[in-house]
Amino acid sequence: MDKIVVLETFYNPIEANIVKARLLDSDIQCFLSDENSVTINPLYTQALGGVKLHVFEGDVPLAQSILREGGLENSFEEGTEGLLAEVEREFPVTEQAASDFICSSCGSSHVGYVQATKNRFNILTTVVSLLLMVYPFKARQTHHCFDCGHEFDV
Helix, strand or coil: CCCEEEEECCCCCCHHHHHHHHHHHCCCCCEECCCHHHHHHHHHHHCCCCCCEEEEHHHHHEEEEEECCCCCCHHHHHHHHCHHHHHHHHHHCCCCCCCCCCCCCCCCCEEEECCCCCCCCCCHHHHHHHHHCCCCCCCCCEEEEECCCCCEEE
16 A cells, blocks of 8 residues: 655645645545644644645656646745636636725725724723623724725715
């Protein structure tokens, strides 16, 4: 029985799954390790060394040739610019619909209704949270411009 070896390491679990699917389509048995840990908490990526793609030792030359012919090799060094850029070229992302709201500061339509970053909590929420020693339970929602950072209510 062949030994299982790490063929490649990825910092992006999506990219690792795309490469894994390509190898499985070519009848090369493989699996990913540390994928769930990195997906749940991306801060663990560096500590765990990324998502590892494992294959049987005998399949390494065939797997490398498949990845080379598909332009999928060296995706670890290229980061997300490698394989994901190629996928985005094949399946272009459609332009986002313009927001119904326009920023009063810069005129941009790149506005979303999100949790406020400035003055999120009112006085009552802050006092009750301090007395109960819990995280504030109610945060203010506002329109936020992602271009200039201006927050406004409509």
